[in-house]
Amino acid sequence: MNPRAALLSLGAAALVVPLLLGDAPPTGKPKVIRNDLCIVAPATPYDPASGLPMIAPRPIPAGARCPVCGMYPARHPHWSAQVIFRDGAVHYFDSPIDLFVFLQRVDHYDRRYTRGDVIARYVRDVESGQWIDAPAAFFVQGSEARGPMRTADLPAFASRDAAAAFARRHGGAVVAAAQITPAVLQGLYRGAPHQH
Known part of the structure; x- marks a missing residue:
């Protein structure tokens, strides 16, 4: 194909592709292109051969991605969390x-x-690394400790005493899971979650 024909083909493609994708043809005004498409990996299915009960916390696979921020939870084991659904x-x-x-x-x-499909929620005790039931955990809000995204987070603890000791060393206040409201999250969450 000669260079002129190649340019004409590219020009035609530039007009046809937006039409096929449902976009209007160029109007002379630059179009704002949003880069908000994110494909989240499906939840990891339950493996009965693992020997773990379906509701038990699981080891985090190295390739697992956080559906909220896209990071790799296995890289931050003392901060990680997991949710288990009815189907395991x-x-x-x-x-x-x-x-x-x-x-x-x-x-x-x-x-x-949906939220109704969630049957278990676990967080890691920041100090021991053990999985603990998230609704029964205690968290420290407003401490100087930074989570994996290098922003404020909610270090988790199995006991109120351990959380209070952490808060004395690093600042912040001890809160129960039930106290973590959307308003609290809005004030803490400085990450850039994927747009779905």
Whole structure:
């Protein structure tokens, strides 16, 4: 193909592709292109061969991605969290704050599920690294500790005493899971969650 024909083909494609994608033809005014498409990996299915009960917390696979921020939770084991659905599938999170953001709008991040499908929520005790039931955990809000996204987060603890000791060393206030409201999350969450 000669260079002139190649340019004409490219010009035609520039006009036809937007029409096929439902965009209007160029009007001389630059179009704002939004880069808000994000494809979240589906929840990791339950593997009965693992020997773990379906409702038990699971080890985080190295390739698992947080459905809220896209980070790799296995890289931040003491901050990680997970949610298990009725069918045994699990989503992993790089921090407690992303778990709570996810729980506010489950079907926004994964259209296959709703909040009613969630049967278990776990966070890691920041000090011991053990999985703990998120609704029974205590968190420190407003401490100097920074989570995996290098912003304010919610370090989790199995006991109020451990959370209070952490707060004395690093600042902040101890809160129970039930106190983590959308307003609290809005004040803490400085990440750039994917737009779904």
